[in-house]
Amino acid sequence: MRLIFKRPPLRDTNDDRTKLLYDTAPLSMRDLLDIMWQRHTCRAAFDPNKKICEPDLQRILDAARWAPTAHNLQNFEIIAVDDAHRLAAIRAIRLPPAETLVGENSRHLSLSEAELLRRRTGLLASMFPESWKETDPATGENAGAPIHIYLGRTIEKCPLLLVVVHDCRLEVPAAEGDSLGLMSLGCVMQNLWLITESLGISMQVLSGLGTNDVEVQVQSILGIPLHLKIGFAARLGYPLTAPESHLRVRRRIQDFAHRNRYTAPP
Ligand SMILES: Cc1cc2nc3c(=O)[nH]c(=O)nc-3n(C[C@H](O)[C@H](O)[C@H](O)COP(=O)(O)O)c2cc1C
Numbered sequence: 001m002r003l004i005f006k007r008p009p010l011r012d013t014n015d016d017r018t019k020l021l022y023d024t025a026p027l028s029m030r031d032l033l034d035i036m037w038q039r040h041t042c043r044a045a046f047d048p049n050k051k052i053c054e055p056d057l058q059r060i061l062d063a064a065r066w067a068p069t070a071h072n073l074q075n076f077e078i079i080a081v082d083d084a085h086r087l088a089a090i091r092a093i094r095l096p097p098a099e100t101l102v103g104e105n106s107r108h109l110s111l112s113e114a115e116l117l118r119r120r121t122g123l124l125a126s127m128f129p130e131s132w133k134e135t136d137p138a139t140g141e142n143a144g145a146p147i148h149i150y151l152g153r154t155i156e157k158c159p160l161l162l163v164v165v166h167d168c169r170l171e172v173p174a175a176e177g178d179s180l181g182l183m184s185l186g187c188v189m190q191n192l193w194l195i196t197e198s199l200g201i202s203m204q205v206l207s208g209l210g211t212n213d214v215e216v217q218v219q220s221i222l223g224i225p226l227h228l229k230i231g232f233a234a235r236l237g238y239p240l241t242a243p244e245s246h247l248r249v250r251r252r253i254q255d256f257a258h259r260n261r262y263t264a265p266p
Contacts, residue, residue, distance in 0.1 A: 035198050040248060042202035043128060045156040046237025051082065052160045056199050060162075060236075063195035069184035075170050076188055076231065079163040079222050089221045091155045095208035113247050120251045127246040155206060158235040163209065163218065164188060165228040185231040192234055202239050209233040 052060075057080060069075055081087055109125045110116035116124050155161075166185055171178045189205060196203045209218050210230040218230060255265075 032194075035194055039193050039197040041204055042239055042243070043156065043204055044202075044239040044241050044243070046158040046202060046235065047240050048084070048087075048157045048159050048237075050159060050238045052201060052236055056201065057160070059199065060192060060195050060201075063191040064164075064188050067184070067187040067191040069187065070180035073170060073181070073184070075166045075181050075184055077165050077167075077228060079165065079224065081161040081163060081222065082159060086221055087158070087161060090161065090209075090218060091157070093155070093214055093217050095155065095206070095211075095214060116247055116249050120249045120255065122249075124247055127244075155235065156204075157240070158237040160236040162192065162234045162236065163222060163224075164192075164231045164233065165224055166231050167227060168229045169227050182231070189232060189234070196234075196236060201236055202243075204235045206233040206235060 061078060061080070064076070064078055065074075081090070108122040110119060110122055111125050113124065116122065164185060166181060168178070171181060193203055193205075208214060210232060215230050218224070218233075219226065219228075224230070
């Protein structure tokens, strides 16, 4: 399958074409499905001195711009942070347990590749960077035991952080809890992830920046008004270390796809 990427026909914003800050010819044409397979989360530290070049940043922001959003509300703003002082201030914030919250009882973590291959969902415990591991502070029987928990408390180094915010006053009509607005942010996230992958830039989504206490600190560091809520942030860059090959699993198509009617698993 070879896809030809064409710019969508522009009408009202036709003039934008002349203002683009990059050459519209793609660097390398890769199949979309191949880019989807290759896209992955990179949790390693990125080289803070290897910057994302301005044309690539513009390509990335352009990809975000063309994400579909409910009612075309384009309910997001992106703050691209490459100032070393602000990045350091954000990195100094300790993140609360996010989606990577673990402990031995985690439902999402497999302790061996065999277990992960069997489950086909979730993550392998050993794939998290050492800096994410902490000794379990629990008291009682296990006190002091070298059990590792993976809290994702640190933001590894990077030359660029994209903070994606949305206007919480701008609710999509008829959507409970602005669910359609939040889905739209997911479309922005995916566009960012696919374009960065196609440009050979690594990315890690950080959902923890939007959690209460952390959000207030990030808003203060970046001067974000309170009505703009942090949807997610994305760390971008080039890994300092050679990429480790972690086992990544997905369900088989027949495990989630149904034809004409839902069929319960056996
Ligand atoms: C909405 C959302 C939030 C996520 N938040 C985080 C996060 O805070 N930290 C992190 O390391 N990965 C985060 N991820 C990445 C997922 O863990 C990752 O996409 C998933 O494990 C599949 O792995 P892959 O991206 O390598 O295919 C997030 C992904 C999504 C879609």
